[in-house]
Amino acid sequence: QVQLQESGPGLVKPSQTLSLTCTVSGTSITADYTYWTWIRQPPGKGLEWIGHITYSGGTYDSPALKSRSTLSRDTNKKQFTLQLTSVTPEDTAVYFCARATGYDFGDYRLYEYENWGQGTQVTVSS
Numbered sequence: 001q002v003q004l005q006e007s008g009p010g011l012v013k014p015s016q017t018l019s020l021t022c023t024v025s026g027t028s029i030t031a032d033y034t035y036w037t038w039i040r041q042p043p044g045k046g047l048e049w050i051g052h053i054t055y056s057g058g059t060y061d062s063p064a065l066k067s068r069s070t071l072s073r074d075t076n077k078k079q080f081t082l083q084l085t086s087v088t089p090e091d092t093a094v095y096f097c098a099r100a101t102g103y104d105f106g107d108y109r110l111y112e113y114e115n116w117g118q119g120t121q122v123t124v125s126s
Contacts, residue, residue: 002026004097004117012091012124018084022097022117029078030055035100035111036073036080040093041119048093052100053080087124094119 008020022036029036038050051061051071059071065084073080084091096119100111 002099002115004099004115006095006097006117006120008095008120008122010121010123012087012122013126014088014124015086018082018087018091018122018124020082020095020097020120020122022080022082024078024080024099027099028075029073029080030075033102035102037098037100037111037113038071038082039096039098039113041096042090042093047096050082050084050095089124091124092122094121096120 003025005023006020007023008018012018032055034055035052037052039047040050041047049062050065051059051069053059053071053073057073061069068085070083071080097117098113099115100113103110103112
C-alpha cells in the first residue's frame with residue numbers, strides 16, 4: 001500500500017525558509033514514470049501545483065514559484081523535500097505531497113495523481 005506523509009514546521013516567520021519533507025512507503029520514488037509532487041491549497045482557494053521531482057531526479061517548478069522553490073530527494077530515506085524561501089503570509093496553506101503517474105502522448109503528458117498525503121497546515125506569521 002502506497003502511503004505519503006508530510007512533515008515540517010506548522011509556523012514559519014515571514015522572510016524565512018519553509019522546509020517540508022514527504023516520506024514515502026510502499027513504493028520506490030525511483031519507480032518508472034512516477035512524479036513526486038508538491039501541491040498547496042490556501043484557505044478558501046483552490047489547489048495550486050508547486051512542482052515535482054521525477055523518478056530520474058529532474059525537477060520542475062511552477063512559474064509563479066520557480067524563483068523561490070527548490071525540490072530535492074533522498075532515495076535511501078524514500079523522502080522528497082520542498083524548500084520555499086522568502087515566505088510571506090500569502091504562502092499560508094495546507095501543503096500536500098502526492099504521487100503522480102505520467103502518460104506520454106508525444107506532444108504533451110497527462111498526470112494521474114494517484115496517492116496523496118493527508119496534508120499539513122503551514123502558517124506564515126510573525
